[in-house]
Amino acid sequence: MTTALVDNGVNVEALLGAREAFADAPEIAQFQWRSTVSWVGGTHSRGEVQTFHGFGDEQTHRSRFAFDIDHPLQFAAQDNGITPVEYVLVALGGCLTAGIAAVAQQRGIQLRSVQASVSAEMDLHGILGADPDVRNGFSSVRVDYRIDADATPAEIEALVAQSQKRSAVYDILTNPTAVTVTVS
């Protein structure tokens, strides 16, 4: 083990500390994540993210983050931001990549570079209501990693597999979640 010499920038001790704290007070592990999305015009909206709840208290990000969401010019829209489905791909790649860095740190593997090519197939007959047998969402998603690290190919494969096993967004895509939509 060369853990002491490895620095992927992830504070694994803090994460393990959180896990121990959760054992003593399981309620502090109950998180709520939030976004407020406001319509700008046409298919353009803006999503803002600033607060969340966790560790038993209200929490706030360092700043208010804002994101433009739109449809492309090819759909007679303004392309003021990426599409909703592309945000899902950013989320998936970001989640798996953070996991790879954390697992590598824990296993004493120094990373040099990690890049994910994320792609998703979608048949637009679904969202346009042109074929009731076609789903609205992705028919499939692929993530392909190129990783340069002080590790064997088998160790790198195992890193990616472990990240996948613990990934929130991978779970969100591969398993169903109840979503309630209301008007107040």
Place this chain on the structure above:
Amino acid sequence: MTTALVDNGVNVEALLGAREAFADAPEIAQFQWRSTVSWVGGTHSRGEVQTFHGFGDEQTHRSRFAFDIDHPLQFAAQDNGITPVEYVLVALGGCLTAGIAAVAQQRGIQLRSVQASVSAEMDLHGILGADPDVRNGFSSVRVDYRIDADATPAEIEALVAQSQKRSAVYDILTNPTAVTVTVS
């Protein structure tokens, strides 16, 4: 019907035109959405989105969009961007809101303001591997709309319901999708 006087900024004719074009050439409805996500350091990565495939050809956004993804300070990270799971909420709110604008346009309903409060519950025992019975992803998601429009409450409810029925991201969350992760 007062459709001619209603302007929500959505070109419904173009969308209906696309649907007709798909009937003649179904293969042009096969889309591929993409993102390249690169590790920056720690849990910080950057997702870029520029190209996609659809309408039978390679397509490109007006510009290259880039997004920082990170974990918050409260997880001993740098908070250089929102978390992956928050990106999923931005995606969901953006998708449903664009749908509301499009359906309102088609139904001749003038929107004045639309705001979605999106929230998701998550038990961190999952991603920290502290309890194998807890999933990594959201336990539930809620979207609550406040909408000001030239319509009755029942018409507004129906708008939201129709958007939900045709939403790609709502489908992605509520139904499972196959995700393949590889290392090349």
